[in-house]
Amino acid sequence: MKPLTTRLSDRVAVITGTARGLGVAIAEQFASDGARILLVDRDDASLPEVADKVRAAGAPEVLWTRQDLSQEEGGQAAIDVALREWGKVDILVNNAGGGIIRPFLEHTRDTLVETLNRNLWTTIWCIRAALPSMLERGYGRIVNVSADSVHTGIWSHAGYNAAKGGVNGLTTGLAFEFAKRGITVNCVSPGGIATPELLDMFNPDSAVYQKHQMIDINKALELIPNGRLTELDEVAAVAAFLTYDNTKAINGQIYSVNGGQWML
Template sequence: MGALEGRVAVVTGGATGIGRAISTRLAADGASVVVAGLDKAEVDEAVVALGPPAAGFVGDLAQPGAAEDLHATANDAFGAVDVLVNNAGGGVILPTLEHTEETLQATINNNLWTTLRCCLAFLPAMRRRGYGRIVNIGAESVRNGLTDHAIYNAAKGGVHALARGLAREFATDGITVNVVAPSYVRTDALDAALAAGTAPARLRKVLDDAVAWIPMNRPAEVDEVAAAVAYLAREDSRFITGQVLGVNGGSSMQ
């Protein structure tokens, strides 16, 4: 029997990249998974690929009301939610002074507001049931100050800090709140952009820097991030809360 048999998990940004690997891993461990994302075609494809029991939700989780709609969708599909993985995000990676109003808003919205709104929408029911596992996807760059990541780190740093505060506040409610913080992770989208030569030269430098700072001398694979999330999603990780778990090949150590 899988460690998540009978559990219900919601993975935001769960149709693509790291989130897709997380959805796949939690489903393999026995969970019913609700995949949330911005793009209907991507979400539909992921739900079909996962097979039942899986459900989808399409919406911008940075906007008021969407996280509550996601919670209702998950409840209607499978009943109460045990696991919330706040993976939605992604950086607009630019030198700080090259950011525009639009890229600033997108960076904070997609990484921080999605996470904050989902926590607020899911925590009341978790507290009533006395059970919950929340895993936020943060970033190693918060710790190592990676090239061109200042604005992204302002958002992800908020994600780390939110987890610590919630972990303390809900510690006696059977709810744990942790962060998985990856360094550079190879995804199909990044690989394709690099292979096609469409990635800006500056982004190549950022990724080269990231790998140079990793003692294992390579990026992470998506399933290596998913494995850490799956552990923190389990019932028996119950005494681990408020932690930032680096999946970083040793890029920072503590």
């Protein structure tokens, strides 16, 4: 299918965490703006099917690769695929992540390490791998996916917030450091998103509810002025907006997409 717009024609976008959830919606959004897309996840079972969806959304070319991005070699290997196949990386969206949401003292060493691995180290390694070629070409758009729980501090999010707060700090520091080199670094920062996993939390008997050990999601919803979870495409649209040619003055920002749960 033809893309809906030509805003990102000729752009190469590496998007991480695309096996499911928000990453798929982000890849479809970038496809609908005409970008070539590399899908990356450590879980590759669904990637061929996601690639078909992304092609159907308008991407002229789509590739996928299985990498554990919490390892330096995984981040490098992902970026190398795009450089080898297309000669450049214009856009990097660090969406890989996900929470292990539980009261701080109920975390184990392993769950804390995994939380930081998924959310912070994946972002660090992918950026470290992508930056040199971006700097060489004097062009780069980096969008990190953070979380608005860093601002709201809601129940059971301290471990996760340590990781996403690190992502926010990385964003402002890198934005400042590389601003004169044609590179922007921003965050899109969702509140609760209507992913299948989060929707499962409306059922206290579900495995997801037990796994996250969070309080009743209905109480969390009461804190959102517009009274609903955010749709995946609403977050994806902001991620793409941060990479358009006419938004390049936006740099080092944390863009909340949260139904008004946290303002300013």
